[in-house]
Amino acid sequence: MRRWNGWGDDSDIFALTDDARAFVRERVGDGVPSTDATREQALKTVPESRVKSPLFVTDAATRLDRSRGQSFPDWIAMRSGRMGPYADGVAFPTTHDEAAVALAEAKKIGAIVIPYGGGTSVVGHLNVPAGDQPVVNISLERMNKLLKLDETSMLATIGAGTPGPQVEALLKPHGYLLGHFPQSYEYSTLGGWVVTRSSGQQSYRYGRIENMFAAGRLVTPRGELDVGGMPASSAGQDLREAVMGSEGRFGLLTEATVRVRRLPEREDFHGVFFPSWEIGLDAVRTMVQSDVPLSMLRLSNEIETETQLALVAGHKTALTWLNRYLRLRGIGQGACMLMIGVTGSEIECNHSRHRALDIAASFKGAHVGRFMGKAWAKNRFRGxxxxxxxxxxxxxxxxxxxxxxxxxxxxxxxxxxxxxxxxxxxxxxxxxxxxxxxxxxxxxxxxxxxxxxxxxxxxxxxxxxxxxxxxxxxxxxxxxxxxxxHQHGVGVDHAPYMPAEKGALGMDLIRAMAREFDPQAMMNPGKLFV
Amino acid sequence: MRRWNGWGDDSDIFALTDDARAFVRERVGDGVPSTDATREQALKTVPESRVKSPLFVTDAATRLDRSRGQSFPDWIAMRSGRMGPYADGVAFPTTHDEAAVALAEAKKIGAIVIPYGGGTSVVGHLNVPAGDQPVVNISLERMNKLLKLDETSMLATIGAGTPGPQVEALLKPHGYLLGHFPQSYEYSTLGGWVVTRSSGQQSYRYGRIENMFAAGRLVTPRGELDVGGMPASSAGQDLREAVMGSEGRFGLLTEATVRVRRLPEREDFHGVFFPSWEIGLDAVRTMVQSDVPLSMLRLSNEIETETQLALVAGHKTALTWLNRYLRLRGIGQGACMLMIGVTGSEIECNHSRHRALDIAASFKGAHVGRFMGKAWAKNRFRGxxxxxxxxxxxxxxxxxxxxxxxxxxxxxxxxxxxxxxxxxxxxxxxxxxxxxxxxxxxxxxxxxxxxxxxxxxxxxxxxxxxxxxxxxxxxxxxxxxxxxxHQHGVGVDHAPYMPAEKGALGMDLIRAMAREFDPQAMMNPGKLFV
Ligand SMILES: Cc1cc2nc3c(=O)[nH]c(=O)nc-3n(C[C@H](O)[C@H](O)[C@H](O)COP(=O)(O)OP(=O)(O)OC[C@H]3O[C@@H](n4cnc5c(N)ncnc54)[C@H](O)[C@@H]3O)c2cc1C
Ligand SMILES: Cc1cc2nc3c(=O)[nH]c(=O)nc-3n(C[C@H](O)[C@H](O)[C@H](O)COP(=O)(O)OP(=O)(O)OC[C@H]3O[C@@H](n4cnc5c(N)ncnc54)[C@H](O)[C@@H]3O)c2cc1C
The missing domain is CATH 3.30.300.330 (GMP Synthetase; Chain A, domain 3)
Structure with a gap:
């Protein structure tokens, strides 16, 4: 079962090795463990619901499980059992029309609505505001079907509540993939990705969700908005852009049409070590600016390289040999590891790998082959x-x-x-x-x-x-x-810094857009802007 | 000098060959030439200006020359000398601050403002509304400098009034190009491209202007809005998207920062003939969906193929041989010509050309080499x-x-x-x-x-x-x-069809955005939405 107060399935335990423990202790000192609250203790803090409508499920467990995301404040709230305020109820629509009905019902009973995707937000997107107004979650989790597949245009229409692995499982039998792999892949959903402008580990090949999102249906308090659908357009504002980054404030995204690709023939990850951060950075920039068609470039700095080798890389003897090899190649203290993803047809992969490794070599990069890459790929969602x-x-x-x-x-x-x-x-x-x-x-x-x-x-x-x-x-x-x-969105944690990025007039514009969809300000208040 | 009532420099005359004339006559019948109005006649229709401000130039010629674009109604208005209504004056700011002053002055005197770029609009973007309110153009044409070049991030900041050839002339000495080549390249401007979401002939490599536009400064009646600047962001709405497609209704774009590239080592255009439209279309789609990194794919249907060969392709004997060759390859009636652009480093070009021609061959395409491509490239802006x-x-x-x-x-x-x-x-x-x-x-x-x-x-x-x-x-x-x-924008000619594309709520949103920047509706009224 998914952990109620942490990450992952509770049967999946990541054990720190003694070496890892020693490494952390050496860096920051002895740990100070807390006593976590039990689920029973937490459940006792859920008050009676203020909504009485057959559309909303109101038992304590259902509400508790959707009251928090995974931000640091969420994390310590869950661990200490102080998870409130709680939503008063949760609706589970299974279709676009049911979602519209749930939203209309919330409006009727004067409730605030917080759309709920996979609950993986790390910036307080899902936090329930305190106050007299009732609050409901509309969870998209039952909207998880493949609704349409246009193989000629390579477009798939999928329920917005579908989590990563299920998106790929729906497409794979037809020979396609989406290719959106955020580290939260296991639980985060298509709809959540779109409204937070998410970016996956292989965005270099597959694009940000912004590049994949071709069309969508948004249910707003003022009615439905269908956006996108054409390959490109110069007809005024691109309304997909209003949906992306809306973080639940403009409405509920119920269905999304995404650009899919054929499953790649081949995929490899190659490790390359550079003598320093500056050199590695120049090498990466050169690859990108030379249009080498890779699927990932992930450069760790000195400290992350060292940390990765200490915490996750495994076999001690392998590491000893790696270090010997690197020293021979003139790479010691300050080494930085680059992980290169090569994905596509055989012919594409050969071409890209050669070009990338040629550039790496011209920057004194030492190619250590695919064994580090295999380890990375195996652990890509383990962080x-x-x-x-x-x-x-x-x-x-x-x-x-x-x-x-x-x-x-x-x-x-x-x-x-x-x-x-x-x-x-x-x-x-x-x-x-x-x-x-x-x-x-x-x-x-x-x-x-x-x-x-x-x-x-x-x-x-x-x-x-x-x-x-x-x-x-x-x-x-x-x-x-x-x-x-760059990828986590705004929520409450980043909202104070939005004016610095958007300017005063820009913030006015975003607020005006929200007013247009949601004149009563019932959608996810306090997130994105204040 | 640029033609006042047509396209191009008036010293540059495109002569119809006798064969071309016969071809058109055969297709639609004998032409019915009109008697064009003279410039003197047209100038007489310019009334006295209603504005008296030192910032606005008010002589008849200056106003006449900026009263129309190149849409069909514009064209016949120019040819018949019925070009009014005219703007009452034209401002020519040379800096961002001067542009802000011109806009403030227009606001003060209660004038409508129509931003003027290169005057190449084909949808009535520049048409002056009739009525009692004075109208001024703010022309960006003197904002045509390279303001900043960040070679590490490959970003160039350029005055919004810079026309295509000058954009490239500013970048070329530094070894860069923008690569935006609409057919109107000779006169259309960077600012015009951005606010109309333009797309150039090699958008497949260089992207639409949407992909190149990294940041910009917009002067609105409510103050300045600076947008963009980061490589990517998940922080709410992307405000560049508000500027793009705004068609002068939200404000004046004074400066734009664009993503530039290194000048390519090599560029070739290859002609391939397919036995039919359907087969050619499948071949093109296959190339695109296989990620072959080309710079252009331009497929003419049967009638355009025939027309191109008749009107522009030149040498009769060459054509005879071409037809013989194609017949040998089983391509006759219904042939469709594909022009393939291959651009980049030597190694990229070799890779791409091979992959594209392999796919073409698998769809029965006959590669006729580069001679048709050379002719196309020579005439690419001649249409x-x-x-x-x-x-x-x-x-x-x-x-x-x-x-x-x-x-x-x-x-x-x-x-x-x-x-x-x-x-x-x-x-x-x-x-x-x-x-x-x-x-x-x-x-x-x-x-x-x-x-x-x-x-x-x-x-x-x-x-x-x-x-x-x-x-x-x-x-x-x-x-x-x-x-x-897809590329011309909305202006007045497409405005009636916007609700079908954007929906009622979508149109409300666009109107709300305009109100936020321009509460008095002084910016280019009647364009984009009604
Ligand atoms: C361990 C971990 C790793 C992560 N790694 C990445 C990463 O690599 N890349 C990345 O981009 N992000 C990452 N994130 C952040 C997070 O996964 C993303 O923000 C994700 O897009 C959220 O999706 P979700 O379905 O979980 O949405 P939720 O957390 O449920 O909701 C997020 C926001 O979107 C709204 N919302 C959700 N669904 C809808 C809908 N259908 N309609 C309207 N509004 C909706 C909610 O109201 C809320 O405001 C990570 C998070 C964690 C915990
Ligand atoms: C022969 C021909 C071929 C064409 N081919 C193409 C093509 O291949 N691809 C393509 O995309 N388009 C093409 N077009 C259309 C046209 O060139 C584009 O729409 C172009 O982007 C307009 O740029 P401009 O500078 O001429 O703008 P203008 O015509 O001067 O203005 C267009 C609109 O933009 C506004 N505007 C202009 N500059 C600014 C600014 N700095 N700030 C705010 N508002 C501004 C104006 O108010 C107006 O609403 C073609 C046109 C012609 C006549």
């Missing part, structure tokens, strides 16, 4: 399981992500890590911060940093540590000219 | 010159364009041509209609049809013929599910 294990050992983990133009990547990457160390350094706490770039564009790339620090052992202390860290990190990103979010 | 020549011979020409998913391309393409023949057939007039597809996407492609018919010899008659043709063609496109415009 979040580590968070469970670290928490149980008394450590907190969080991430931030942004994107910026190539000319500013290194200064911002360094500033992010340094800011984290400085913020907790003031309290004589250490942060183990490490970074990779994983989404690349001709113009720039994303930056994704992870922070591991000691838990305080209690909710207030952990929240305070996180709050300081998060706010200074967001400020750092904005000051450097990075986006407040 | 509009033909319109001058046809007009002088007594023939009118107009085009329509749309885009639709692959599964509906052939039915819509046939319906467009048949509709045109039916509409004028009712008056016992013939239309020579021919079509190509030139912008391709995994999901579908654009359809571009040209119509040649006899002029009536007078404005009213020509207008009436066009009105019937245009309205039935737009209805046909919308009924089939095609977009009302």
């Amino acid at each position: 979040p399981y580590l968070r469970n294990a670290l928490w149980e050992a008394g450590y907190a983990a969080d991430t931030v992500e942004t994107a910026i133009n190539w000319n500013k990547v290194t200064p911002l990457m360094r500033a992010i890590e340094q800011t984290a160390r400085d913020v907790l350094g003031k309290e004589n706490e250490k942060v183990h911060a490490f970074t990779h770039l994983s989404h690349v564009y001709r113009q720039g790339c994303s930056i994704y940093s992870t922070f591991v620090f000691r838990s305080t052992g209690n909710f207030e202390g952990d929240y305070e540590r996180w709050r300081k860290l998060k706010s200074r990190l967001c400020e750092t990103m904005v000051e450097h000219g990075g986006t407040i979010s | 509009p010159y033909l319109r001058n020549a046809l007009w002088e011979a007594g023939y009118a020409a107009d085009t329509v364009e749309t885009a639709i998913n692959w599964n509906k391309v052939t039915p819509l393409m046939r319906a467009i041509e048949q509709t045109a023949r039916d509409v004028l057939g009712k008056e016992n007039e013939k239309v020579h209609a021919f079509t190509h597809l030139s912008h391709v996407y995994r999901q579908g492609c654009s359809i571009y049809s040209t119509f040649v018919f006899r002029s009536t010899g007078n404005f009213e008659g020509d207008y009436e013929r066009w009105r019937k043709l245009k309205s039935r063609l737009c209805e046909t496109m919308v009924e089939h599910g095609g977009t009302i415009s």
